[in-house]
Amino acid sequence: MTTHTQNTQTAPTAPAATVLVTSATGKTGRRVAERLAARGATVRAGSRTGATPFDWEAPETWAPALRGADAAYVAYYPDLAAPGAVEAMETFGRLAVENGVGRLTLLSGRGEPEAVQAEESLRAAASGAELTVVRASFFAQNFSEGLLAEGVAEGAxxxxxxxTAEPFIDADDLADVVVETLTADGHAGRVHEVTGPRPVAFAEVAAEISRASGRPVAYLPVSEADYAAMLAGFGLSAPEAEWLAALFATLLDGHNASATDGVKRILGREPRSFAAFASETWGGPAA
Structure with a gap:
């Protein structure tokens, strides 16, 4: 039986440290915010409509959210590989230092050359602060609360x-890693790559979801062009659909089809498997 245990370390870097969490209503942001609050940090949950207004498309909201914060979790939307991310990271990093933020953890994508450019932009602009980069593999939660959830519900x-196989990372594991980098010393200047325990092909993903949920779910591979057309049919603009389809096709071309020991090295435990995630999420017997 595979179980999932959370990191039990509880001491923040300093009492009542104030941490800005950007994209705080997203898959990773809300998990990071919850864990920071549990450790005694004062959390500024930055979002478009929350108590701390923060919008990646509205740079005028960045400085007020950063002012007086000790640290920040930087989860850029829509993706660090997106057009405009390099410039956004340069501006955000400069504002963070100007407003006294001493520690930053940046969520990045594993195996994304364009994202590395954005990482470097933030590193240069925020040279007066400690920066840790966490490069994550594809989220397991994309099948339950993200991009692919509707298709899973409909059986495909x-x-x-x-x-191609992908070592899917559980967003809870990722959040534990992020919180560790924000609340413990020894991570400044580091780049951590975090994945699940082993690569899993999408056909196996569908099989695990089927087993856990008790209903058939199939994997239907399509071409990049067909996927872009499908996204456009869901209402995305043609350029956005083509960019997103190209990003996924690039990330899942096989160059990321290996696991790392990042989670175990940072947290001292193994990452959760996709089978265990599926069992917990869709209510099947424990794997």
């Missing part, structure tokens, strides 16, 4: 991944 995972 349609994606341009071919037969």
């Amino acid at each position: 995972v349609v994606f341009p991944a071919g037969d």
Whole structure:
């Protein structure tokens, strides 16, 4: 039986440290905010409509959210590989230092060359602060609360991944890693790559979801062009649909089909498997 245990370390870097969490209503942001609050930090949950207004598309909201914060979790939307991310990171980093933020943890994508450019932009602009980069693999939660959840509910995972395997990271594990980098010393200047315990092909993902949920879910591989057309049919603009389809096809071309020991090295425990995630999420017997 595979179980999932959370990191039990509880001491923040300093009492009542104030941490800005950007994209705080997202998959990772809300998990990071919850864990920071549990450790005694004062959390500024930055979002478009929350108590701490923060919008990546409204740079005028960044400085007020950063002012007086000790640290920040930087989760850029829509993706660090997106057009405009390099410039956004340069501005955000400068504002963070100007407003006295001493520690930053940046969420980045594993195996994304464009994202590395954005990382470097933030590193240069925020040279007066401690920066840790956490590069994550594809989230397991994309199948339950994200991009692919609707398809799973309808019985089909349609994606341009071919037969490539991906070491899916559980967002809870990622959040534990992020919180550790924000609240413990020794991570400044580091780049951590975090994944699940082993690569899993999308056909196996569908099989695990089927087993856990008790209903059939199939994986239907499609081409990049067909996936872009499907996204456009859901209402995305053609450029956005084409960019997103190209990003997924690039990330899932096989170059990321290996696991790292990042979670174990940072947290001292193994990451949760996709089978265990599926069992807990869809209510099947424990794996």
